[in-house]
Amino acid sequence: MSGRILRLVCTAVVAAQAALAPLPAAAAPEPRRPVNELLADLQKLYRKTEQATETYNATEEKLTKQRAEVKRLDGELVRARLALQESRGVAGRLARQQYQSSTDISPYVRLLLARDLQHALDERHVIGQLARERARTVGRLTSNEKRRGTLGRQARKALDAQLTLAQRQKKDRDDVRRRLARVEVMLASLTPTQLTELTRLEQNKTTDAQNKLVTSGALGSERTPSQRGIAAVRYAEDQLGKPYQWGAEGPRSYDCSGLTSQAWDYAGTPIPRTSQEQWAQLPKVPLKDLRPGDLVIYFPEATHVAMYVGNGTVVQAPRPGGRIKLSPIASNPILGAVRPDKRLS
Template structure:
């Protein structure tokens, strides 16, 4: 699989209830038991199974993204070291050439008497002193040539060792990335197999339960007072948000960062990059490195993180809504902020002032269509 699962026209969109509702109710998040018959599972059990599989898939996706970013940085490091090593080897070659010329001069006996003896025998002491000065300069240049050769060999050896280690690290990361890619594909295959086994009735019940769960989770979240203020975004936050809105309708694809498809952190990192500010690639890094803000102080453009491990992220739209790339099989869309269990929020530009005269972006038609929790796939149900 390339990251998108097979879509079949004319089928129902499969959905699972929001993670926030399931967690709040204390429902266990256990993966399907070995040998457990699909047709014997209750719809709530199917929901938790789907939730577990999708969450595991997104966790694996963010691990893959993190390794991919480390690999990119490692490749740049290898390139820099190789460039420095090439320059050091050229300089070493030149130093060896100069040292060779020095050795030949010494072998040919270019000076038979010491400068002191020449000074004693000279008819013109001043001329001898001048010659001695020249000889001292030549001697100093010879010492410098030998020193450059020694330093050059040391630097070249050190850089060669560093380049070899950096390349080994790169190969290790590449192998880890391959394992993580295989892990994502395996988990997506498990999701596809489960969804393809469901009947039309099960699909309809799943969609109904998801809608009810999302609405209840959002009602409780708003009632808690967590979103008690309305603030205008910064200029950069406004630009990031508008970029995200322009991506609505584009498909989720794991590991993707546009322009045709996105995963959750691919969307948020690219939105802020287009606003002129680079932020980390993965949701975990965004949570760990960006400044956190209370939910009551959210402003459009801020990033909302989800789940205890910060494995999902969306960009705050305002009025309790986010723009997000939900899960495989879904598309970038507008969702209630509590469609997934909220961990917290971060702000990429905490020192920037809110802009004046802000107007929210106009949303395209169908911006809220589809699964809010992102557990939907277009898969033909079993008969």
């Protein structure tokens, strides 16, 4: 048998053996994850996204203040330069006058040779006044030069701080966008049945948490709101149905702290922009003493906030993809509550 025929036979035998070999088993489908695990993951993603949003809001607030400071310093620097220019003009005139009178007889000699001693003394008084004015002019010149230098350094430092905050704002913004993308990827991976089950499970958990809170007596009896509290609640409820938008402060959309800060600003009591600063700076109030208008802060990091409207209910901008709505107060783990207006009782 020739070598060519031998090779053909061997190839045929190998092919026959391959055809008779058992096929590899098909990859088994990934086991379906329990809905409670999916809900926990999704809530964690939402929470991290809102935390990133509040970080962005805090940086934006600092950047706004820093821009105002840069503008203020720039204005003062302009005024200081004008004052310095004016002082230099006056000093120049005095210098010319001093030069022109440098060849005159000294005032002391003129006083000794004067026929009218009183007139000479009056002249000496005028000369003294001029000398004091020259000293004041030199003092103003020195002070204005020093002030311009100080303001120049402060303006450069403030501008550097503004640029640093702008870079941090961009980083915070990109962080929010990355986290939102993860939420969208997870939601896109779920089937309609899973989404329905997730919604049902989340509602059941909220109902259970609300029942426990109410039956524990932690909320206490209803209290009468202040006039500003009424105005804040009215503003917040007027926004019902508008979309959640991270970083937004209205009027078309809001994030959680954008809604509460704008409501209280409308009521005449400006409060911090972020939920974390609202928790840190505003007076704490026990849940049993809640009244409409008070703010309920959620999660250990104080990354979510809603406004209490009474009867165990809050109005809130819930999360990305949601709309401003009324919710049970226990819709998220409660950290505590604060009261924006000063009257605590």
